[in-house]
Amino acid sequence: MRKDVFFPLLALALSWWCMVNVEAAVGLQTPVKLQWHYYKRHNTCDDAETYVRYQVEKFWKEDKSLAPKLARLLYSDCMVTGCDASVLLDGPNTEKAAPQNWGLGAFVVIDKIKTVLEDRCPGVVSCADILNLATRDALHMAGAPSYPVFTGRRDGMTSTAASVDLPSPSVSWEEALAYFKSKGLDVLDMTTLLGAHSMGRTHCRYVEDRLYNFNKTGKPDPSMDPAFATQMRKACPPRVKKGQSDPLVFLNPDSGSDYKFTASFYNRVTSSQAVLGVDQQLRYNNDTLQIAQEFAASFEDFRKSFALSMSRMGNINVLTGTAGEIRRNCSFTNKGYA
Numbered sequence: 001m002r003k004d005v006f007f008p009l010l011a012l013a014l015s016w017w018c019m020v021n022v023e024a025a026v027g028l029q030t031p032v033k034l035q036w037h038y039y040k041r042h043n044t045c046d047d048a049e050t051y052v053r054y055q056v057e058k059f060w061k062e063d064k065s066l067a068p069k070l071a072r073l074l075y076s077d078c079m080v081t082g083c084d085a086s087v088l089l090d091g092p093n094t095e096k097a098a099p100q101n102w103g104l105g106a107f108v109v110i111d112k113i114k115t116v117l118e119d120r121c122p123g124v125v126s127c128a129d130i131l132n133l134a135t136r137d138a139l140h141m142a143g144a145p146s147y148p149v150f151t152g153r154r155d156g157m158t159s160t161a162a163s164v165d166l167p168s169p170s171v172s173w174e175e176a177l178a179y180f181k182s183k184g185l186d187v188l189d190m191t192t193l194l195g196a197h198s199m200g201r202t203h204c205r206y207v208e209d210r211l212y213n214f215n216k217t218g219k220p221d222p223s224m225d226p227a228f229a230t231q232m233r234k235a236c237p238p239r240v241k242k243g244q245s246d247p248l249v250f251l252n253p254d255s256g257s258d259y260k261f262t263a264s265f266y267n268r269v270t271s272s273q274a275v276l277g278v279d280q281q282l283r284y285n286n287d288t289l290q291i292a293q294e295f296a297a298s299f300e301d302f303r304k305s306f307a308l309s310m311s312r313m314g315n316i317n318v319l320t321g322t323a324g325e326i327r328r329n330c331s332f333t334n335k336g337y338a
């Protein structure tokens, strides 16, 4: 039954993806200006994508948490002012310094890839493309599908903490959807991209309202499976003392330290065992519930949808042509690096 309800929506999205010229399929708010294998096509750095993949693999073999870290970094970049690597810029009042971006990682990996590329093809490959390619590759290594990343993005020249509008992990379903829509994404993208929470960790502080004081009721979140809530309260004891530690918990205890990309996240959503409030709420809307049920039943459907939504996210408000610049160091604008 669930297939009947949901399938038309997904089938439509996927057939659209497969049938149209892939280059035409990436348009969002901006006209399509990115190209398939941009650096090869322009003969500026034929092996750019190979260099990126090689470095990502080296780091990923050492630390599997690279995949969720890059996924979060890309999300934090693309959703705020577009995929322009503005999240990578250092400085006192940059996006990186905003409280919502606290705990972002993988900057070292991006810097290493940039070092290699500046050595091989100086001044050519943008940090925004590196971030997109590296995320695709790390996710693929973790078990996600590979998907085409069109290239030719340029890097932004500004970054301000005040522009960071990322919603909190306990935002309501309506607010979450409004946020995704404001970026040109839809309900299928939202349900799909939240599936990136099949990997990675979060601090207890983002969960404790659900465990102790949901929506200021002084009670736990009623949408949480009681046995799971008990387990989570053990992992995240009430923080009563100032300076008490704020432990990390896995976003998907089933995947845990394997950092494997799986569909088990959706089983947790449908059985009221999601860790974050925003994830659990997918269950309380008929559209997102049906999508979650479909993904829980078919990993392949989730994989296809994930490839599509990641592509769409990677094309939000990209800079091309003469806009922006190609940074020499991903942490600084060229002016700031002189």
Ligand SMILES: *[C@@H]1O[C@H](CO)[C@@H](O)[C@H](O)[C@H]1NC(C)=O
Pocket: 111, 112, 114, 115, 118, 328, 329, 330, 331
């Ligand atoms: C960028 O600048 C930082 C700080 O000076 C430095 O540590 C890093 O190695 C530089 N990266 C590249 C790619 O030049």
Ligand SMILES: *[C@@H]1O[C@H](CO)[C@@H](O)[C@H](O)[C@H]1NC(C)=O
Pocket: 172, 215
């Ligand atoms: C939280 O409480 C407010 C006011 O009672 C209510 O309007 C809102 O729907 C509640 N939010 C959730 C997520 O339950």
Ligand SMILES: *[C@@H]1O[C@H](CO)[C@@H](O)[C@H](O)[C@H]1NC(C)=O
Pocket: 286
């Ligand atoms: C969701 O589905 C249930 C069961 O099919 C139905 O009773 C309910 O009215 C639906 N809710 C909305 C908001 O469409």
